[in-house]
Amino acid sequence: MLEWISYHRADIAAVLILVLAAVFLWSVYYGMRTSRLRDKEQVFGDPERTSGGWYWAVCGLTTILLVWFYFSWGLARAYFPTAANELCQVAKVHEAMSPIVARLPIGSRYFKSTDLVVRNSEQLEVIEADLPEGVFTPAQTRDLRQIMVETRELIAVYSDPARVDGAVHRQLANIVGTLQDLTVRVQGGVDNLRPALRPSSAALAQTPWGVGDEEIPNLPMTARGVLFDAVAQDVAAVSEDFLTLRNMPPEAARLIAQIRGDIDRIKAEIEADTAASAEITEARGNYVKAVERIFRRLDDGTIFPANILNEVNEAVAVMLDEVARAKGSLRVVDALFMPGFGVVKTRTICIEQGSSRWLPKPTDVVAKLSLLANPNIEEGGGFKGTRLLWVKWLAIADVVGFFIPDGVVDVLPGGYGTHDASGGFVPTYKDRLLALAQGEVNLGHVPMLDGHIWDSLFRVLVALFFGVLLGVPLGIYMGVSRFFKSFFDPMIELYRPVPPLAWAPLILTIFGIQDDGKIFLLFMVAFAIMVISARTGASGTQISKIRASHSLGASNGQILRHVILPNALPEILTGVRIAIGVCWGTLVAAEMLAGTTGVGFIENVARTVSDYELIWVTILIMGLLGLLFDLFMRKLISILIPWRGKG
């Protein structure tokens, strides 16, 4: 069953996309109809206009999913399953052609030969002007000038069409002829070929696009693909011929030999001149090297006269046009349904992973998520030996031991037991208490959540708990007491504006990379937010309410508890809501810095191995958990403070 689903994931995606599109259209229709109805009731700006509207939420969600399918090429995969394979074959043609194209003004402005001529001539001028005075002997200076004159001559010889060897002309004509033949072949298409082109059995045996790890099968799986593949092989042969082609007239060979001889002679002279100072020798060496560098770029005969290459240029341009035309519908699929940088990322491998595609496939993400969510670690579930989210049996004694420090037992009266004369040991009450504090007693087990998600969640919740427990009272006192306000304000306002991540290295260094460091970091975040929100809430209490409660006989403590606290509750809960969000963000970043569990840890590992799907899965998990937090808080707020905004 699972295998069937996995194999047909593209088809399933196709159906899903249709459903999503239908839901999208329906929600737009329904939403617009309802909006028209409600527009009659409410003026613009009335907050009531934001109530309800679940259909727009449906619309938004389907939009997100459709955009995801689109940018992950899910649409292309679902509806044009052979497109990527065919585009790969087209890419092979381009790839095979690329050495020729690199020398022609196709996709660039100049012939490679023109570039070489212009650049080297310019550099010759520069180096000629730079010839240093009083470094070389007069004879050497003369020789160097002579070398530069000869180098210019060499460029001129290369560029003269009259000097080009007959063999080169013949070879070029050959290449042009082959390219024209191939163009005709591409032009002919596949429909009228007898016998018809058939993909090889090896090609057909490939896993379809988007199922296996190979992603796009590389061997041609369609007739059109077979044609492009074959053409690509022929073009590769032509390319090889073209690359071996050299423009080396006898005059050029003579000049090259002469220049090389001169350079070698001057180098030998410099080496032999032991009387010269080290600086002079170095200056001479550098200059000669610069001259030689230019010469080296010219001695391989790769500069051709411009008009000699014109025919090749023409033939390649015509062929590429024909290839583009022969792509037919593939052009549309490529442009519209494969957003990003196209199927061929590196020009050598057909691949849709990496930056060529902006979002990983929804299907792969689901597959990755189900793999992660599998609680059976032996079967490869979980991540790095920890489950994603599951239940484990937690020893109550461990929890008790966590909350009772061992030191508490030490300070109790009495002593620990000692072994008696017969080698026996009778524990005293302190020994038993110590066992309790160290979690070494059996108090039974309770079910407890476990896994990466729970680890992250646990850190946030514990930090939030302490943040609220300590922050709210302090904030409220700061809202009602000049001492508390003025004494604590500078401390909190000094540490709060520092981004939590700036604290992270310090805190993690002090507390270590385990839970306590992260919890403390998050506690700092939550604490500051809770103090500020509780303080705002407390100081915002209407004076008449305070006075009324005084007149009703309430004591200061009662006013704090029964008037100021409930009055600050909306701000406090808003603070909790903000604190959850900020803690969550800080936590993930802290887990990415250090640690061995948690959602941020997963993403950090995924980042280092460039696991696209895994990164995306962790992003989704974080987003969903954040959403759940917020929905929970919203519900809590509406239950706890129904009077909000109505007082």
Place this chain on the structure above:
Amino acid sequence: MADLVCKNLSMTFTAPTDGAVVEALKDINFTLKKGELLSVLGPSGCGKTTLLNMIAGFLNPTAGDLTLGDHTIEGPGVERGMVFQQGALFEWLTVSKNVDFGLRMKSVPASERKKLVDKWLDIVGLAGFGDTPTYQLSGGMQQRVALARCLVNDPDVILMDEPLGALDALTREKMQSLILELWVETGKTIIIITHSVEEALLLGQRLFVMAPRPGRIHKEYKLKFASQGLKQSLRDIKQKAAFAKVREEILTMIWNMEEEIMGGA
């Protein structure tokens, strides 16, 4: 017995920024006997609310004495109940929880609290609204809750700071009748501050017209309209020539004071 005595009461405020001294009240003297209903009128800034806040104990006078019965007033206390312009209700509590707030603070047993709350809700006309959240009530009903919350504590003096200021005319008239009824039934001393001359005349057994700079009692009236209001409709009283005469007199008085302030400024 439980008379409110105000002797040479003065209050000056010093602005913390420039040290400017404002004489909010100067040499206020009066004695309010138990069960009297005093209304206080005056242009804005004449120190009406300051006077009330001092009697409530929210402010300490700079000079002079305030005594209620045998006790000097030093801080707020349950024997002086307060009703504010905007209810100052605890919107997170239901009506009955608001009303029994004072009792809960004193740890009165639940059964007794319930009895008292039911009684007072019935008196102010809110029977059956005990479990309603206060934010769902109209302005008039909220003021009724505020009255009940104050009365359930059984204070000697009830201080009302423009209690009906935010209500519409009709509700206001009903509430005025309610205040008169409560006054007679409970025999409490009531001080009511108001902006409305009519209201001051209708409710006040005694009436202070206060003047600003420094805040002082400009003129005192002794009126019979309040006792009439118990037998007749308030609207009939307003029609009377005697009523109209005093009203015009006071209006002119306040008008002139306002003119003076504006001219002086």
